[in-house]
Amino acid sequence: xxxxxxxxxxxxxxxxxxxxxxxxxxxxxxxxxxxxxxxxxxxxxxxxxxxxxxxxxxxxxxxxxxxxxxxxxxxxxxxxxxxxxxxxxxxxxxxxxxxxxxxxxxxxxxxxxxxxxxxxxxxxxxxxxxxxxxxxxxxxxxxxxxxxxxxxxxxxxxxxxxxxxxxxxxxxxxxxxxxxxxxxxxxxxxxxxxxxxxxxxxxxxxxxxxxxxxxxxxxxxxxxxxxxxxxxxxxxxxxxxxxxxxxxxxxxxxxxxxxxxxxxxxxxxxxxxxxxxxxxxxxxxxxxxxxxxxxxxxxxxxxxxxxxxxxxxxxxxxxxxxxxxxxxxxxxxxxxxxxxxxxxxxxxxxxxxxxxxxxxxxxxxxxxxxxxxxxxxxxxxxxxxxxxxxxxxxxxxxxxxxxxxxxxxxxxxxxxxxxxxxxxxxxxxxxxxxxxxxxxxxxx
Numbered sequence: 001x002x003x004x005x006x007x008x009x010x011x012x013x014x015x016x017x018x019x020x021x022x023x024x025x026x027x028x029x030x031x032x033x034x035x036x037x038x039x040x041x042x043x044x045x046x047x048x049x050x051x052x053x054x055x056x057x058x059x060x061x062x063x064x065x066x067x068x069x070x071x072x073x074x075x076x077x078x079x080x081x082x083x084x085x086x087x088x089x090x091x092x093x094x095x096x097x098x099x100x101x102x103x104x105x106x107x108x109x110x111x112x113x114x115x116x117x118x119x120x121x122x123x124x125x126x127x128x129x130x131x132x133x134x135x136x137x138x139x140x141x142x143x144x145x146x147x148x149x150x151x152x153x154x155x156x157x158x159x160x161x162x163x164x165x166x167x168x169x170x171x172x173x174x175x176x177x178x179x180x181x182x183x184x185x186x187x188x189x190x191x192x193x194x195x196x197x198x199x200x201x202x203x204x205x206x207x208x209x210x211x212x213x214x215x216x217x218x219x220x221x222x223x224x225x226x227x228x229x230x231x232x233x234x235x236x237x238x239x240x241x242x243x244x245x246x247x248x249x250x251x252x253x254x255x256x257x258x259x260x261x262x263x264x265x266x267x268x269x270x271x272x273x274x275x276x277x278x279x280x281x282x283x284x285x286x287x288x289x290x291x292x293x294x295x296x297x298x299x300x301x302x303x304x305x306x307x308x309x310x311x312x313x314x315x316x317x318x319x320x321x322x323x324x325x326x327x328x329x330x331x332x333x334x335x336x337x338x339x340x341x342x343x344x345x346x347x348x349x350x351x352x353x354x355x356x357x358x359x360x361x362x363x364x365x366x367x368x369x370x371x372x373x374x375x376x377x378x379x380x381x382x383x384x385x386x387x388x389x390x391x392x393x394x395x396x397x398x399x400x401x402x403x404x405x406x407x408x409x410x411x412x413x414x415x416x417x418x419x420x421x422x423x424x425x426x427x428x429x430x431x432x433x434x435x436x437x438x439x440x441x442x443x444x
Contacts, residue, residue: 002028004381005120005135007107007327010038012358012370013141014088017097018068019374025381028135029097030122032106036098037088039145040081048146050169050190054197055081057365058189058275060224063420064365069094077224107327110138110354117353137381140325141357141370145169147322149412151185157297161315168194168318174201181311182206183302185294186318187213187261188413192276194316199287206310210293211409212262213274220248225275230364230420238419242269259283260290266409272361272417320413323359338415341397344430345418346373347380349393355380361413364420372427379431 006016009031020027033046042051056078057064064084065071069091075083092098102122109121113134121132148167151158158165168190177198184195187209199205216225229245236244246268257263259280264271282288291310295303303309323335333340333348343349345360355377358370379385387393408414 002026002133002135004028004137004139005030005107005110005118005133006139006141007110008038008141008143009033009036009092009101009103010141010143010358011040011088011367012143012373013038013139014092014097014101015066015367015371016139016141016357016374016377017100018066018091018095019371019378021095021097021100022068023378023382025378027100027139028133029101030105030107031101031103032125034103035085035089036092036101037085038143040084040088042081042085048143050145051081052171052193053173054193057081057084058218059226059230059365062224063226063230064367066091066367066371068371078218110140110327110332111329112332112351137353137355137377139355139357139374139377140328140359142325142327144323144359144416145321147324148317149320149322150317151319155294155296160299161297161302162300163312164314166314166316168316169321171316174198177202177314179203180313182314182316183208183291183294183310183312184316184318185209187211188272188274188318188320189276191316191318192274192279194318195288196276196278196282198316199282204289204310205287206289206291206312208291208294208304209262211266212256212264213271214249214264214268215253215256215261215279216245216249216273216275217253218275218277220252226364229269230362238269238422242267245269253280256280262290262292269363270407271409271411272413273363323416338412339401340416341394343387343393343396344376344426345400345416345423346377347387347393349390349397359416360418360423361416362418362420362423369418369420369423369427372424376427376431385431 003026006013006027006029009029014036017029033044035041039049041049060077061071061075061079071087104125106123108123111119113119117134117136118138119132120135121130123130148169171194174197178201180202181204182198182202183206184191185208195205195207229241260283292305295305300311301309302312323338342356346355348354357373358366362369408417
């Protein structure tokens with residue numbers, strides 16, 4: 001009989017391994033791939049990584065690093081995925097965690113056990129051997145950027161389009177797009193990166209979107225932008241931080257409409273930030289053409305909702321991901337429309353001993369937040385703190401969702417949002433007292 005099962009050795013899973021090892025809590029960690037790092041391992045043989053070759057982080061290393069193991073000072077402010085993967089390797093080796101992770105092993109089922117705990121079934125990739133063991137607690141850290149979400153319903157005529165349709169999850173390098181007419185759908189971080197990269201080699205690159213967005217640079221006045229918005233030096237209430245950022249953007253960049261982008265229909269930080277130093281320049285050079293949402297496909301032609309049309313060779317859908325847990329039955333947890341009912345984004349109220357790590361979309365980096373979540377989970381496992389009753393937990397979840405609806409534009413992208421500093425404070429309060437802290441989204 002085991003004490004804790006950790007599912008996944010990505011950035012959240014290895015944070016849990018470190019915290020539990022430090023606390024002396026026994027655990028088994030299972031990773032379907034051959035290495036740690038999850039989504040940040042380019043070409044990960046778990047076939048779940050979305051990393052493309054040119055990818056760099058869009059939160060600065062100071063905000064991304066674990067509190068227990070800071071990143072080397074000689075790394076750039078925004079490291080590449082290769083450097084991040086090396087950092088994760090160093091992290092697990094520094095704490096002696098690698099030998100405690102069972103690689104090339106998939107968790108295929110997690111079932112509540114009679115009398116408490118969970119029956120966890122694993123399958124070895126190399127030989128297909130299955131094994132089931134009982135655990136008191138299960139920490140789910142399987143990530144939420146691996147199951148592509150395609151447009152649903154599909155655009156009319158998409159099934160007869162003569163060009164190629166791919167999801168950004170499968171984008172790796174620019175070579176397949178040389179000399180082609182490329183349409184990128186979306187205005188998130190991946191969409192901007194891919195549009196910028198293909199615009200340098202394609203015959204023509206178009207960027208289509210259904211709504212506008214505020215484009216944040218990686219630097220403002222020589223300082224990483226997140227140092228001004230989500231780091232401990234960013235003092236003051238949320239409304240003041242948002243006002244300050246809006247004024248800084250107005251001075252440093254001007255209106256996005258001047259670059260051909262549609263006017264955003266929301267305030268800055270009322271949608272997950274789109275961060276790009278290159279997009280506005282490429283738009284200003286005329287290397288990327290902006291289009292509204294797709295209306296329909298016809299042969300090799302894409303028609304847009306404004307009545308315009310373009311001949312297109314490749315459509316890249318940057319339409320996000322589905323939150324799924326293939327090893328959990330829907331009677332245990334559901335994720336319809338990417339909503340998962342979790343107390344403080346970690347605990348399903350009706351399933352004691354089951355915890356979810358890193359199932360958040362922060363204004364900031366996930367890694368230190370997953371580390372903080374792991375400390376709270378360890379407190380709960382060791383009985384240092386206790387959860388409130390299920391009614392109180394469900395009430396907190398309802399308040400969190402109501403705050404999300406008030407703060408963010410309606411989108412499946414905004415179902416798990418948290419503010420970095422506010423959420424860290426929320427977890428600190430949860431560890432300190434048996435009370436119900438305020439929701440992690442600031443209500444305006």
